[in-house]
Amino acid sequence: xxxxxxxxxxxxxxxxxxxxxxxxxxxxxxxxxxxxxxxxxxxxxxxxxxxxxxxxxxxxxxxxxxxxxxxxxxxxxxxxxxxxxxxxxxxxxxxxxxxxxxxxxxxxxxxxxxxxxxxxxxxxxxxxxxxxxxxxxxxxxxxxxxxxxxxxxxxxxxxxxxxxxxxxxxxxxxxxxxxxxxxxxxxxxxxxxxxxxxxxxxxxxxxxxxxxxxxxxxxxxxxxxxxxxxxxxxxxxxxxxxxxxxxxxxxxxxxxxxxxxxxxxxxxxxxxxxxxxxxxxxxxxxxxxxxxxx
Amino acid sequence: xxxxxxxxxxxxxxxxxxxxxxxxxxxxxxxxxxxxxxxxxxxxxxxxxxxxxxxxxxxxxxxxxxxxxxxxxxxxxxxxxxxxxxxxxxxxxxxxxxxxxxxxxxxxxxxxxxxxxxxxxxxxxxxxxxxxxxxxxxxxxxxxxxxxxxxxxxxxxxxxxxxxxxxxxxxxxxxxxxxxxxxxxxxxxxxxxxxxxxxxxxxxxxxxxxxxxxxxxxxxxxxxxxxxxxxxxxxxxxxxxxxxxxxxxxxxxxxxxxxxxxxxxxxxxxxxxxxxxxxxxxxxxxxxxxxxxxxxxxxxxxxxxxxxxxxxxxxxxxxxxxxxxxxxxxxxxxxxxxxxxxxxxxxxxxxxxxxxxxxxxxxxxxxx
Amino acid sequence: xxxxxxxxxxxxxxxxxxxxxxxxxxxxxxxxxxxxxxxxxxxxxxxxxxxxxxxxxxxxxxxxxxxxxxxxxxxxxxxxxxxxxxxxxxxxxxxxxxxxxxxxxxxxxxxxxxxxxxxxxxxxxxxxxxxxxxxxxxxxxxxxxxxxxxxxxxxxxxxxxxxxxxxxxxxxxxxxxxxxxxxxxxxxxxxxxxxxxxxxx
Numbered sequence: 101x102x103x104x105x106x107x108x109x110x111x112x113x114x115x116x117x118x119x120x121x122x123x124x125x126x127x128x129x130x131x132x133x134x135x136x137x138x139x140x141x142x143x144x145x146x147x148x149x150x151x152x153x154x155x156x157x158x159x160x161x162x163x164x165x166x167x168x169x170x171x172x173x174x175x176x177x178x179x180x181x182x183x184x185x186x187x188x189x190x191x192x193x194x195x196x197x198x199x200x201x202x203x204x205x206x207x208x209x210x211x212x213x214x215x216x217x218x219x220x221x222x223x224x225x226x227x228x229x230x231x232x233x234x235x236x237x238x239x240x241x242x243x244x245x246x247x248x249x250x251x252x253x254x255x256x257x258x259x260x261x262x263x264x265x266x267x268x269x270x271x272x273x274x275x276x277x278x279x280x281x282x283x284x285x286x287x288x289x290x291x292x293x294x295x296x297x298x299x300x301x302x303x304x305x306x307x308x309x310x311x312x313x314x315x316x317x318x319x320x321x322x323x324x325x326x327x328x329x330x331x332x333x334x335x336x337x338x339x340x341x342x343x344x345x346x347x348x349x350x351x352x353x354x355x356x357x358x359x360x361x362x363x364x365x366x367x368x369x370x371x372x373x374x375x376x377x378x379x380x381x382x383x384x385x386x387x388x389x390x391x392x393x394x
Numbered sequence: 395x396x397x398x399x400x401x402x403x404x405x406x407x408x409x410x411x412x413x414x415x416x417x418x419x420x421x422x423x424x425x426x427x428x429x430x431x432x433x434x435x436x437x438x439x440x441x442x443x444x445x446x447x448x449x450x451x452x453x454x455x456x457x458x459x460x461x462x463x464x465x466x467x468x469x470x471x472x473x474x475x476x477x478x479x480x481x482x483x484x485x486x487x488x489x490x491x492x493x494x495x496x497x498x499x500x501x502x503x504x505x506x507x508x509x510x511x512x513x514x515x516x517x518x519x520x521x522x523x524x525x526x527x528x529x530x531x532x533x534x535x536x537x538x539x540x541x542x543x544x545x546x547x548x549x550x551x552x553x554x555x556x557x558x559x560x561x562x563x564x565x566x567x568x569x570x571x572x573x574x575x576x577x578x579x580x581x582x583x584x585x586x587x588x589x590x591x592x593x594x595x596x597x598x599x600x601x602x603x604x605x606x607x608x609x610x611x612x613x614x615x616x617x618x619x620x621x622x623x624x625x626x627x628x629x630x631x632x633x634x635x636x637x638x639x640x641x642x643x644x645x646x647x648x649x650x651x652x653x654x655x656x657x658x659x660x661x662x663x664x665x666x667x668x669x670x671x672x673x674x675x676x677x678x679x680x681x682x683x684x685x686x687x688x689x690x691x692x693x694x695x696x697x698x699x700x701x702x703x704x705x706x707x708x709x710x711x712x713x714x715x716x717x718x719x720x721x722x723x724x725x726x727x728x729x730x731x732x733x734x735x736x737x738x739x740x741x742x743x744x745x746x747x748x749x750x751x752x753x754x755x756x757x758x759x760x761x762x
Numbered sequence: 763x764x765x766x767x768x769x770x771x772x773x774x775x776x777x778x779x780x781x782x783x784x785x786x787x788x789x790x791x792x793x794x795x796x797x798x799x800x801x802x803x804x805x806x807x808x809x810x811x812x813x814x815x816x817x818x819x820x821x822x823x824x825x826x827x828x829x830x831x832x833x834x835x836x837x838x839x840x841x842x843x844x845x846x847x848x849x850x851x852x853x854x855x856x857x858x859x860x861x862x863x864x865x866x867x868x869x870x871x872x873x874x875x876x877x878x879x880x881x882x883x884x885x886x887x888x889x890x891x892x893x894x895x896x897x898x899x900x901x902x903x904x905x906x907x908x909x910x911x912x913x914x915x916x917x918x919x920x921x922x923x924x925x926x927x928x929x930x931x932x933x934x935x936x937x938x939x940x941x942x943x944x945x946x947x948x949x950x951x952x953x954x955x956x957x958x959x960x961x962x963x
Contacts, residue, residue: 108777112478117823120784121860124821125885127791128940128953130908134885135578140477144470145720147727158788160781170731176402177727183403207731216793225724236707238581245881263743269735277908277955279936288735299911301792308717310578316792316909316955334738351730352737366731576825580883 109156109189115139119157119312123303126314131276132244133227133311141307148181149307151204151223158219158303159185159202164192166200171208171349171366178206197369207270209291211348211370214300216317222285224306227313229273229283249281252324260329269334275322276315290334290349295321338363341383343374417462431455440645440674441465445715446472447575447594449644449673466596470716477575484571486629486638490622490648490671492545497623497675500549502652508546513623514675549620550650550667559652559665581707588690588706592683593671595713601678603703604685612689612701616668619652623675647672649680653688655695666695772803772819772847779803783820787942790951795905795914797897802947807839809865811893813944815843818863818891822848826860829853829876829888833865856888864892868921873931876939884936894918897945904959905952913959916950918943925958932957 107113115137122136141149159165165185169178173195181204182193194200197210206223214220226232230240233251243249252273259267266272272289276282284292285304295302295315302315315321323331339346341362348370350363362383365371375384418425432439432455442454446469454472461467497513500506553559563585572587579587592600607613625645629638649670657663668688670680689703702708712718773779779801786798802812803819810818822828828850834840840863841852853859856875864870876888897918903925905914931938931954938954 106478108781110478112480113777113780114481114823115477116780116784117821118825120788121821121826122885123788124791124889124940125887127788127909128955129884129936130955132884132936135580135883137575137577139575140470140473140716142474144723145717146722146724147720149720158781158785160785161778170728174400174402175728176406179402179406206727207729225721237711238707241882264746267739267743269739270732286729286732288731290735301788308721314792318911319908334735336738349731350734352734366734 106188109159109185109191110142111139111153111156115153116157119153122312123154123157123314126303126312127301127316129280130316130319131280131282131313133306133313135310136312138307138310143180143184145308146225147177148204148206148223150305150309150312151206151221151307152181152184152305153307154221154303154305154312155185155202155204156189158221159189159191161189161191163201164194164199166194166197166203166369167205168203168208168210168367168369169206170351171210171370172368174368195369196373197367207286207288208349208366209287209294211345211365211367212373214294214298216299218300220298220300220302222287222302222304224283224285224304224311225308226271227283227304227306227309227311229271229281244280247279252281256324257326260326265329265332266325272331273324275324277319278322281324282313282315282321288334288349289323289331292321292323292331293333297321336363339381340365340371340374341381343371343379343384344381345371345374345379417460426459428452428455428459431458437675438463438465440672440676441597441679442468442472443673444676444679445469445594445596446476448472448476466715466719470719473716481576483630484573485641486631488626488628488644488646490626490646491548491551493622493624493626493646493648494541494643495546495622495624498546498620499618500620501618502549502620503552506547506549506552508542508544515677546622548622548650550652553619553652553665557662557664560655560667562667579710581710582693583706583710585687585691585694588710589669589671589683589687591710591713592686592690595683595686596715596718597676597679597682599713599715599718600682600686603689603709604682607685607689607701607703612692612704614666614668614688614697615654616651616685616688617653618681619650619667621647621649621677621680623647623677645674647674647676647680649677649684651681651684651688658696666691772805773816774804776819779816780820783816786949787817787820787951790942790949791909791940791953793909793914794907794952794956795910795916795950797948797950800947800949807837807843809833809836809893810840810843810863811944811946813947813949814863814891814893816947817942817944817949818844818848818850818861821889822850822861824849824851827851827853827858829856829859829862831862831864831866831871832869834863836865859888862888862890864890867892867894867919867924870924873927873939878931878934878937878939881937884938887937888939890939890941891944892941893944894920895945897943897948897950901960905956906959907953907956909953909955916952918945918950922960925960928952928956928958 122134126134141152167178167182169175185191197212202219204221228240233255234240256266270288271286272292274282274284297318299317301317304313325331336350342364348365351366353362355362432451439451439454443449457468457471498511550559574587574590625643627643628641630641631638651668653666653668655666668684670683672679686703690706692699692704782801786800790798800813800816803815806812806815844850879887900917900919903916905916935954940954941952943950
């Protein structure tokens with residue numbers, strides 16, 4: 101039987117060249133979705149194949165890789181993707197945001213500020229910000245070509261007319277370098293300001309939809325809004341029950357059958373780092389070392 | 395005290411171990427062999443090869459076994475393997491008029507050169523469960539005839555001689571062959587890419603679309619001009635050697651639908667074609683593909699594009715079951731973060747709604 | 763005629779060298795004006811520089827038509843080397859090439875003679891790989907735009923009219939060409955988003 105053997109970081113060199121060329125074009129045209137011949141990966145479409153292909157195309161032996169899903173290194177899909185690169189590229193992995201050179205993420209941007217030696221790779225399900233307003237690619241391509249984003253403004257304005265504010269909580273559209281309207285992937289709008297003028301390179305991979313796009317470092321990324329209805333960052337009314345952080349994105353945890361709730365940081369590395377520095381939340385009065393064995 | 399959820403890695407390992415155990419089934423029952431799958435579940439193997447876009451019976455059988463009989467999972471396994479294979483080039487076009495035919499039927503002519511050959515088919519079997527197959531059985535040996543030495547012309551070629559049907563696009567060796575696995579698709583797509591997309595498309599999706607076109611959603615009056623099954627030679631032009639090298643024979647099912655066409659001011663009315671081709675014996679797939687191919691030619695033939703089966707962007711964007719299952723099933727992945735955002739937004743909207751109910755006039759003004 | 767056995771070597775480790783070269787080009791493109799070092803290829807035919815050769819080995823293949831300027835095409839060595847090592851077709855029509863190798867920046871053809879993409883597909887454009895004598899010596903040119911924290915400074919010998927032509931290129935955005943300047947094993951990228959201000963000295 102034709103027993104399979106695989107290349108460094110899984111992808112064959114021809115595929116990597118094709119993806120690398122697309123990445124360079126994406127960086128040169130910030131926010132524009134570059135079509136690429138996405139391959140079938142050994143994980144399902146919709147489970148991060150775009151991000152995995154981008155990571156596989158850039159990853160080298162000197163890199164330190166971090167993979168997060170929902171802000172956490174320990175969600176099953178994050179583990180699965182991290183294992184994939186440990187196995188196929190023998191790359192060093194970490195859960196520390198500060199130590200990573202490449203961070204692949206689904207649905208979050210880490211809380212700790214990114215630095216210039218880092219690349220953030222987003223997994224993107226639907227790269228087209230106009231897709232739910234106009235399902236046809238032929239139409240949306242035309243709108244991007246003309247920079248004609250009236251449809252999006254109408255949608256946002258209808259929200260304001262109906263609710264008094266823009267009713268989009270995640271995948272909140274942004275304008276990149278004052279030209280392309282871009283989908284930030286389904287990150288909560290809480291994370292949008294982190295994309296603006298970020299020192300790290302941000303790459304976006306949509307495998308099923310076969311698109312790669314990018315935000316170069318230090319590039320203007322503006323959340324769409326109106327002068328009289330400016331963009332507001334969603335703010336929780338609570339602090340993290342573990343590390344007491346008052347300015348991180350929180351997950352709501354249901355703690356009993358009566359519907360009691362508490363809030364904890366979605367970014368587990370950020371939360372653990374704070375706890376190790378001695379920050380204590382309401383659920384975590386005991387020293388950190390003990391809480392680990394609870 | 396609350397401790398953040400951990401242990402995903404262990405959970406994955408245990409889940410995979412359990413999966414392997416359940417795949418094996420009752421350990422007192424002999425394990426199914428690849429030869430058994432390939433030989434006795436052969437139409438399943440044909441489908442996996444067709445939609446997996448890889449002609450390899452043994453690997454397709456392995457995929458079916460590994461996937462526990464889940465066909466889309468098996469197709470996915472084969473596709474993922476295919477994606478890693480080096481690409482040497484494209485074969486010469488296969489000539490189905492030189493097919494060694496095992497089955498050939500036409501619904502347009504009662505008889506024609508080469509005749510109708512019923513071959514092996516479920517057609518005309520009475521669909522009664524056969525208790526004999528519950529045990530071990532050895533069927534009667536088949537009746538055999540001499541293989542026909544002569545090539546069998548295709549029914550559409552016969553129609554073509556009188557100009558009653560549009561001619562097939564001329565074969566042009568210099569024309570590059572589109573490949574949607576090597577280049578990102580853009581719309582409008584040419585017919586080569588459409589046919590490649592349909593060949594890889596989910597059989598059930600094409601079946602339903604083809605059916606919808608028969609029921610009037612983009613109707614184009616099809617006749618099954620010919621369905622043929624058999625073996626054809628595949629050849630590869632080796633630049634170094636300077637001639638086409640035979641690579642071997644593959645089994646194909648080909649369907650040519652003959653459809654009505656009214657003609658235009660400049661063109662005399664003639665029949666048009668819908669084309670279907672699949673690996674192995676895959677008649678339902680080849681016929682559905684031919685119906686949808688013809689429906690998708692609406693733009694080219696100046697017909698109104700009104701029905702889903704005629705809409706190439708709709709059809710081609712949703713036909714691939716590996717893509718479709720991935721995205722549908724990705725809803726199993728955690729979406730805590732987005733859900734949290736939606737919860738926050740919903741709570742805010744409900745609060746505002748109830749506040750507005752209490753003071754209706756103010757809210758009305760604010761909205762205006 | 764050069765035989766295959768005489769063909770100069772490319773990368774010692776194709777996979778890892780291509781990855782490292784790509785990261786240098788990616789960092790250069792993401793941070794216009796920054797000088798990045800490339801892990802150079804060996805056995806490169808003149809006038810191809812080691813850095814240009816490494817980029818070719820990393821990004822060229824049968825899907826990327828390549829155009830050579832007069833200096834690169836002066837002998838057949840460069841074209842042969844490219845065909846042998848990358849399988850990229852070397853073509854005469856600069857308007858449909860994916861990459862153009864420029865040996866003489868002073869004779870750079872009009873930028874409209876390269877592919878600049880369309881508004882629908884601005885990515886269908888040429889990337890120019892332009893060899894220059896130095897990326898540390900020469901008049902200072904101030905750069906601004908995406909990838910640059912405030913301003914960056916490029917030092918190289920560049921004809922004044924080229925700056926004007928690149929300003930026109932910038933104005934075409936999202937269409938346009940992208941440049942990678944190469945001096946031996948050092949590179950600087952100038953994507954279409956970069957704006958120029960010539961400085962004294």
